[in-house]
Amino acid sequence: MPVELPFDDEEASTDVDLKTQLVRFVATGAGSAVLDLGLTLLLQxxxxxxxxxxxxxxxxxxxxxxxxxxxxxxxxAEPSIARFIAVVLLYAVTFSVNVGLYSWLSHLWDETFLFSAIAFVIAQGVATVINFVVQRAVIFKIR
Known part of the structure; x- marks a missing residue:
């Protein structure tokens, strides 16, 4: 029997199991990372x-x-002011980690497309782990 990915919309909530949230988070993150990388490399x-x-x-x-x-x-999750403030604080941290790591690695290595892509993946990976853990454990538990 083939493995089914938990993409159905009906069961989504903070009570959904970790596997489902993780698959959804990674799918969303992959699409968003493509936008991030595309704009980053285009501008650069x-x-x-x-x-x-x-x-x-x-x-x-x-x-x-x-x-x-x-x-x-x-x-x-429903929108809330408390959650919005928490998200702004989290994104300030992940922004610093992500942009700081990318810039640091970009200065360590030759500034080529390949090394920029590798720096992007490393910076994105570190920020994504921080982002998921804090969103799951804190932000989307806020009412």
């Missing part, structure tokens, strides 16, 4: 923006899209 290599500026804009686009989808689908 087509428009000549610095790695820090390019990554900052890419992060803002990808993170905003990811949050909106995760709130509605992964965690099925």
């Amino acid at each position: 290599y087509v428009f000549g923006a610095s790695s820090t500026v390019a990554k900052a804009f890419g992060f803002i686009l990808g993170t905003t899209v990811a949050y909106l989808i995760n709130r509605r689908w992964t965690f099925r």
Whole structure:
């Protein structure tokens, strides 16, 4: 029997098991990461923006899209002011980690498309782990 991915929308809530939330979070994150990477590399290599500026804009686009989808689908949470404040604080931390790591790695290595992509994956991976743990354990438990 084939493995079924838990993508159905009906059971989504903070009470959904970890596996379902993780699959949804990763699916959402993958799409958002494509937007982030695309804008980052476009700004950096087509428009000549610095790695820090390019990554900052890419992060803002990808993170905003990811949050909106995760709130509605992964965690099925209603909007709240307390949650919004918590998200702003979390995203300030993950922004610093993500952009800081990307910029640091970009300065360590030759600034080529390949090394930029590797730096992106590392920075994105670290920020994603922080983001999921805090969203699951804290933010989407807030009423």
